[in-house]
Amino acid sequence: MKPINTDTEEEIKKAKRRALAVLALFPLSFLTLLAYGIYWGFFDMSHLPKQELLTAVDSPDGAYTVKAYLCNAGATTAYAVLGELHFNKVNKKPKNIYWNYREEHAKIEWIDPDTVVINGQRLKVPGQSYDYRKN
Structure with a gap:
């Protein structure tokens, strides 16, 4: 069995962090759009x-x-x-x-x-x- 290179381990960790950051942005973006939609639909005075x-x-x-x-x-x-x-x-x-x-x-x-x-x-x-x- 061949040992994993430390550079490869570091690249895997970086890739996992990037993937986690991207996945965390989806719920945040969804909540932001939802909040704006509620404001636009129910409280924005320009649509009265x-x-x-x-x-x-x-x-x-x-x-x-x-x-x-x-x-x-x-x-x-x-x-x-x-x-x-x-x-x-x-x-x-x-x-x-x-x-x-x-x-x-x-x-x-x-x-x-x-x-x-x-x-x-x-x-x-x-x-x-x-x-x-x-x-």
Whole structure:
């Protein structure tokens, strides 16, 4: 019986470590994709439905417009209000900034050019948003 070369033993150990590292990445990748899928499907505000336009109010300086939509998901759910921020002076896509369940009306008031109150929720735009599922 021929003894195994120490270089060969070291190569086998390295190959086992690489294989173990690759195998450990599969569950980690799967969990990461699963977590992102749950966030995208249930919490990402960019996929909310908009149906009937309730009102649209411009900011005092005309830089923004907030449009409020009434959303109806069917007979077994209550109405919801979606508030969408439109950028009037910059070419950007609209941003959902307000989402509240069990509401049918939208009262929008601008406090200053960057602060809006939607149904009692004060938001500093464009950075802040309100989502009843998170607050």
